[in-house]
Amino acid sequence: DADVTQTPRNRITKTGKRIMLECSQTKGHDRMYWYRQDPGLGLRLIYYSFDVKDINKGEISDGYSVSRQAQAKFSLSLESAIPNQTALYFCATSDQGNLLYEQFFGPGTRLTVL
C-alpha cells in the first residue's frame, strides 16, 4: 500500500551497529505499529503507538527502541544489532475510528545482521 512507506527496503549491517528503520504514512491514521516477521512465527509486535505521545512495548521489544516524531512518522531503532535480529520488519497503521482495527502494512524492510 503506497500510503505506508518504509525506508530502507533492504539493509545489511554488522553486529554492534546502530540501525534505524523509518516508516511514514499518508493515511492520516493515529495508530502505528512495528512488527518483525520470521519464518513459521508469523508477525510479532515490537512496539506500537496510539498517538504522538503514546509509546507501548509489544511482545518482543528487547533490543529495540522507537520514536514517534509526528503523527505520520514512526521509527524503529536497533541500538546494537545482533544476528538474531535478522528478519523482515513491517510497519503498519490503523485508524482509531475503525472498529475492526484493520491494519494497513508497509512494504517491509529486509534487515540482515552479519
Place this chain on the structure above:
Amino acid sequence: AQSVSQHNHHVILSEAASLELGCNYSYGGTVNLFWYVQYPGQHLQLLLKYFSGDPLVKGIKGFEAEFIKSKFSFNLRKPSVQWSDTAEYFCAVSAGNMLTFGGGTRLMVKP
C-alpha cells in the same frame, strides 16, 4: 492474552483444487478475525474480516471464511485455487486494540 494457531505450515495444491486453511484462536471474549495474504515480495493485504453477524464471510478473489464460535475457529476456504493464489496466508485475531497473528501458511499452487 490471545493466541492464534495455523496448523498447516505448507500446503501444495494443483490448480482448480479446493482450499481450506485452518485457524484456531484462544481467547474467551469477543474477537474480530482477519485473514491477510502476502504475495511473494509484497506486503500484507487484507483478504477478509469478521466482526459480527453472518459467520460466513466473503472476501476478495473468491475467498471466504467461516467463524465457528464453539470451535474457536476461522478457517479460510476457496473452491478452486489458481496459480496466482500462491502466497503466504496469515490468520489474525483482534481483541481490544491489538492484532495477534498466527504463524502463517505457505500455499503453493502448481499450474
